[in-house]
Amino acid sequence: MAGEVRISVRNLVEFILRSGDIDDRRQGSPENAMQEGSRIHRMIQRRMGAEYQAEVALKYTHPTEDYVIIVEGRADGIIEQNGETTIDEIKGTYRDLAKLKAPLPLHIAQAKCYAYMYSLQKELPYIRVRLTYCNIETEDIRYFYEDYEFVRLEAWFQQLISDYRKWADYTWQWRELRQQSIAELQFPFDYRDGQKELVSYVYQTIYHKRKLFIEAPTGVGKTISTIFPTVKAMGKDMGDKLFYLTAKTITRTVAEDTFSLLRQKGLRFKSIILTAKEKICFQGHTECNPEQCPYAKGHFDRVNEAIYDLLTHEESFTRSKIEEYALKYRVCPFEFGLDLSLFADGIIGDYNYLFDPHVYLKRFFGDGSQGNYVFLIDEAHNLLERGREMYSAPLRKEDLLELKREIKQTITSEMEEAAQKKRDKDGISGQMTLEMTGMSKQLPQEITLEETDGTDSLYVRGHKGKKSDGKSTFVREGYAERISQLLEKCNAQLLSMKRDCDGYRLVDDIDMLVQPLTRLHAVISDYLEEQEKVSLEVRENLLDFYFKLSHFLDIYERQDENYVKYTRLCEDGSFELKLFCVNPRENLKECMLRGRSTILFSATFLPIQYYKNLLGGEKEDYEVYAHSVFDPEKRTILIAGDVTSKFSRRSQEEYYNIARYIHEVVKNRHGNY
Numbered sequence: 001m002a003g004e005v006r007i008s009v010r011n012l013v014e015f016i017l018r019s020g021d022i023d024d025r026r027q028g029s030p031e032n033a034m035q036e037g038s039r040i041h042r043m044i045q046r047r048m049g050a051e052y053q054a055e056v057a058l059k060y061t062h063p064t065e066d067y068v069i070i071v072e073g074r075a076d077g078i079i080e081q082n083g084e085t086t087i088d089e090i091k092g093t094y095r096d097l098a099k100l101k102a103p104l105p106l107h108i109a110q111a112k113c114y115a116y117m118y119s120l121q122k123e124l125p126y127i128r129v130r131l132t133y134c135n136i137e138t139e140d141i142r143y144f145y146e147d148y149e150f151v152r153l154e155a156w157f158q159q160l161i162s163d164y165r166k167w168a169d170y171t172w173q174w175r176e177l178r179q180q181s182i183a184e185l186q187f188p189f190d191y192r193d194g195q196k197e198l199v200s201y202v203y204q205t206i207y208h209k210r211k212l213f214i215e216a217p218t219g220v221g222k223t224i225s226t227i228f229p230t231v232k233a234m235g236k237d238m239g240d241k242l243f244y245l246t247a248k249t250i251t252r253t254v255a256e257d258t259f260s261l262l263r264q265k266g267l268r269f270k271s272i273i274l275t276a277k278e279k280i281c282f283q284g285h286t287e288c289n290p291e292q293c294p295y296a297k298g299h300f301d302r303v304n305e306a307i308y309d310l311l312t313h314e315e316s317f318t319r320s321k322i323e324e325y326a327l328k329y330r331v332c333p334f335e336f337g338l339d340l341s342l343f344a345d346g347i348i349g350d351y352n353y354l355f356d357p358h359v360y361l362k363r364f365f366g367d368g369s370q371g372n373y374v375f376l377i378d379e380a381h382n383l384l385e386r387g388r389e390m391y392s393a394p395l396r397k398e399d400l401l402e403l404k405r406e407i408k409q410t411i412t413s414e415m416e417e418a419a420q421k422k423r424d425k426d427g428i429s430g431q432m433t434l435e436m437t438g439m440s441k442q443l444p445q446e447i448t449l450e451e452t453d454g455t456d457s458l459y460v461r462g463h464k465g466k467k468s469d470g471k472s473t474f475v476r477e478g479y480a481e482r483i484s485q486l487l488e489k490c491n492a493q494l495l496s497m498k499r500d501c502d503g504y505r506l507v508d509d510i511d512m513l514v515q516p517l518t519r520l521h522a523v524i525s526d527y528l529e530e531q532e533k534v535s536l537e538v539r540e541n542l543l544d545f546y547f548k549l550s551h552f553l554d555i556y557e558r559q560d561e562n563y564v565k566y567t568r569l570c571e572d573g574s575f576e577l578k579l580f581c582v583n584p585r586e587n588l589k590e591c592m593l594r595g596r597s598t599i600l601f602s603a604t605f606l607p608i609q610y611y612k613n614l615l616g617g618e619k620e621d622y623e624v625y626a627h628s629v630f631d632p633e634k635r636t637i638l639i640a641g642d643v644t645s646k647f648s649r650r651s652q653e654e655y656y657n658i659a660r661y662i663h664e665v666v667k668n669r670h671g672n673y
Contacts, residue, residue: 003066003175005168009058009073011363013109015304015342016163022296022332024288024543040092040134041076044141052088053078058117062161067172069161075114079130086128087115093133094525097142103131109160112148116157119150126150137522170311171343174270178345181268182235187228188265194627195225201624203229206238206374206597213380213612215605216626222601223251223258223378227346230374230599231262231269234345239374239596241364242346245354246378247386252348255378259346260316272317272341274349277334280319288332295332303331303339311343338363351383355591356390357554358547365594373595380600384614387584393555395517395548397494397575403545404487407480414475474539479527483542486520497567498575507565510577514556521549555579562586589616638665 045054062069077088089111111129131144205212244255259271290297306329326333352359493513524546562583592598643657
């Protein structure tokens with residue numbers, strides 16, 4: 001049977017046809033748009049008539065000399081009506097559809113792929129494509145249509161496949177090399193007591209597509225005992241990629257050292273350590289747009305060349321290697337690393353790349369898809385608290401007030417600047433300008449200075465005027481005023497909760513707050529989609545607040561019996577509403593379903609049934625207690641009765657006493673502790 005290289009329509013289009021800059025100023029809300037996308041798709045599909053086929057699976061097979069390229073995906077809809085066929089591609093967005101002049105090029109390309117595949121299957125001489133954009137907040141819809149002849153579609157699609165061919169060739173050749181090396185790979189050490197059984201348990205768990213919870217004391221060799229059998233399983237096609245996930249930087253280094261050791265024994269295996277954007281960014285501050293960062297400008301024009309260069313020369317994609325090639329090609333090292341992960345066999349990184357609802361790797365786990373992946377979760381006892389943290393969401397009253405103050409300052413300064421420009425232009429006396437400036441400071445926020453036909457006028461925001469020099473889109477088009485009003489409504493709701501709060505207080509219903517929060521989110525999103533390229537001082541904090549708000553609203557939609565809502569007065573005097581995930585079991589389990597099998601291991605995993613339940617384990621999943629390699633006859637247990645780690649006793653003196661005990665023990669007996 002011929003080998004296969006598979007790629008989705010979306011990944012093919014985005015990888016081959018992307019170009020231009022990285023620009024986070026015009027991204028709107030990708031996370032929320034993706035989360036709401038399924039709902040929008042179902043809503044539109046339900047409204048269609050009997051001639052509408054929803055979610056049609058399509059596949060194209062392209063033979064080569066050694067293997068076949070398989071391109072596959074699902075068309076959102078296919079309409080057969082009056083002898084004509086239309087491919088429908090649905091996109092949810094927070095953008096104002098009235099300002100959308102044309103569909104985005106990558107969206108058109110995705111629809112054209114489906115149009116070609118369906119035309120080929122049905123032998124259609126021509127076909128129509130419809131791009132359906134739906135505003136997630138208002139549910140308004142806008143359609144764009146284009147007709148295509150099959151001959152032109154085929155030429156376009158075959159060029160796309162031709163451009164992808166070198167990547168497919170590389171993928172096929174590397175996989176053959178990797179699989180051959182895995183078949184010959186042997187365990188690099190003499191097995192310790194019980195270690196061979198542990199390796200076998202991991203392999204069998206992957207074979208049966210289950211989860212395994214391992215309680216393994218220090219010294220057992222958990223890293224090699226989990227990585228080695230996983231690699232061997234990949235050699236039998238029981239896994240395309242290995243994800244080694246941990247909460248600590250040092251354990252990521254240990255994992256990479258293990259891969260290096262196996263390479264010394266003959267393994268051909270590409271691994272990558274993913275580093276957080278804030279740590280790997282070349283700039284002092286992560287401003288991801290072409291005006292602030294030279295590595296963002298033209299990034300997509302150069303990044304594929306950089307990827308191919310590194311792939312054909314390296315097997316270990318460490319941070320230093322990623323930075324070296326990113327500097328050589330002047331590309332963003334963070335985005336470069338994420339793209340490289342598509343071609344890595346082993347991916348090492350933080351828990352959040354799989355579990356965080358906003359940071360997870362959408363290129364692997366987007367659209368609810370399941371891949372042939374194996375997840376190795378190191379120090380898994382840490383995942384419980386991290387899971388609670390990732391699936392909880394706070395909302396601080398002070399964040400709303402701070403943003404409102406910044407917006408007011410922006411409005412005032414722009415009005416003063418407009419008045420000054422008018423004075424310079426017309427020669428108005430200094431005294432009159434001062435009066436205007438003083439008056440502008442007293443204006444309510446919904447009133448701003450506009451210019452109409454050369455005459456300064458006072459307008460209630462929302463009345464359309466001509467563009468005034470010195471005034472940003474943020475103020476001129478009313479975003480500032482609308483955001484301020486909604487912040488005030490949200491603040492009023494939080495204030496009413498604060499009156500009833502003395503320390504901590506459980507809350508039952510927050511719908512009256514969520515309504516203005518949702519509208520606020522939509523207005524900010526609209527601004528971020530449509531804003532001009534001039535950076536405002538307020539923009540950074542607006543974007544930061546927007547992401548916090550996106551997370552809060554997402555968690556609000558996820559709430560179930562595993563959540564509690566409470567308010568609290570913090571020690572610094574701030575007031576917080578929190579959606580707290582008491583039991584992250586279902587959320588974590590859903591994430592682990594994105595792969596074939598998950599191995600969770602820790603030296604402190606007792607009682608194991610407790611962790612198994614809270615970390616998403618099921619009755620059919622396995623648990624193993626690995627024996628310590630240390631001789632229990634050589635163990636000494638010493639009890640100090642006059643120190644404690646109880647919270648009520650914690651102090652500098654208590655810490656000193658505990659440290660003194662440890663020091664006294666260690667200095668009296670040489671060895672490893």
